[in-house]
Amino acid sequence: MPPLTSIEKLDLLSLTKVGMEKFVHAQGWKPYRAEQILRWMYQRGVTQVEHMTDLSIQDRTHLGDIATINWPTITDVVQSRDGTAKFLIRLHDGASIETVLIPERDRRTLCISTQVGCSLDCRFCLTAELGLKRNLTAGEIIGQFLCVQEHIEKTNKTPPRLTNVVMMGMGEPLANIGPVRDAIQNMIHGRCGLGLSPRRITVSTAGIHHKFKDIVELGVNLAVSLNASTNEQRNAIMPAANQLCSLPDLLAACRSLALPHRRRLTFEYVLLRGVNDSPQDAVRLAGSIRGIPCMVNVIPFNEIPGSPYTRPDEATILEFQDILIRRNIDTYLRKSKGPDVLGACGQLGASARQML
Numbered sequence: 001m002p003p004l005t006s007i008e009k010l011d012l013l014s015l016t017k018v019g020m021e022k023f024v025h026a027q028g029w030k031p032y033r034a035e036q037i038l039r040w041m042y043q044r045g046v047t048q049v050e051h052m053t054d055l056s057i058q059d060r061t062h063l064g065d066i067a068t069i070n071w072p073t074i075t076d077v078v079q080s081r082d083g084t085a086k087f088l089i090r091l092h093d094g095a096s097i098e099t100v101l102i103p104e105r106d107r108r109t110l111c112i113s114t115q116v117g118c119s120l121d122c123r124f125c126l127t128a129e130l131g132l133k134r135n136l137t138a139g140e141i142i143g144q145f146l147c148v149q150e151h152i153e154k155t156n157k158t159p160p161r162l163t164n165v166v167m168m169g170m171g172e173p174l175a176n177i178g179p180v181r182d183a184i185q186n187m188i189h190g191r192c193g194l195g196l197s198p199r200r201i202t203v204s205t206a207g208i209h210h211k212f213k214d215i216v217e218l219g220v221n222l223a224v225s226l227n228a229s230t231n232e233q234r235n236a237i238m239p240a241a242n243q244l245c246s247l248p249d250l251l252a253a254c255r256s257l258a259l260p261h262r263r264r265l266t267f268e269y270v271l272l273r274g275v276n277d278s279p280q281d282a283v284r285l286a287g288s289i290r291g292i293p294c295m296v297n298v299i300p301f302n303e304i305p306g307s308p309y310t311r312p313d314e315a316t317i318l319e320f321q322d323i324l325i326r327r328n329i330d331t332y333l334r335k336s337k338g339p340d341v342l343g344a345c346g347q348l349g350a351s352a353r354q355m356l
Ligand code: SF4
Pocket: 118, 119, 120, 121, 122, 125, 126, 127, 128, 169, 170, 171, 172, 206, 346
């Protein structure tokens, strides 16, 4: 069962369709009531049980007595010069997380968090400094989408819809796989969820390889954060993740993963000056992923205060990308989004830390 709130009420946002059907059955209600409740939350954005007006007053009262909708609260929005917006979000127990909205041409991607803090200790990441405070519930994961969409609707005359989700915010999604899976199921359900295409959802992992299959089975995209061309390098940059699964084992797991037809993995590679950004690194990387259906996102490091790492210069970045491309690896250079508000990759956690 999903967790109860502090006042011991069930959070309806944490129930999948199957969970809601069981809940509805347990109340002695007709099965169709499950879809009614889900549609109120995900398609009409209702935040309170009493607004579900196609339930009888008696049923609404009963539902309100035993359950609630733990709608997250946006406490601050920091706007970047490039249009990116970072949302500081408070959860029902007072914990805070960060969520980033990245508008690009015809897309509006929401980068959402899956944990308060993170259990891993990637050395280039600000979130790691928080440590793991707790996992998010399924409701708190999908709730980030709902409250940001609500914010967009309140602040725009012709509000656009969020189109894509990347689970690359605070936390390691695969260390919280149950709630992540439930939230994704509600995101992609057409009739009573958000109706997002699974292809528009990407889950990023630091390499918890035994959970890869759980993500692939949902039909969503899997991104694996490699960041190193040798095991020694990865040990230095991502010690906890590499202890869970060494670089050779991680690559072997990626190679043997059964992907659906015409789908491919994304490898993420954060470029750190003088650490993993040499031409030899690029050649080794190309060799080690050869034959895996994949693309590579090269992410020049977004500098954070107090970090020992710096961003490579432009020529080094372009040469790294060029070496991969010349070896027939589809390679994209990730533009930094929102670095001036610490909203870019690896920069989340500064505001949340002040709230803990
Ligand atoms: S990069 Fe991701 S997995 Fe690593 S510490 Fe940061 S949030 Fe956690």
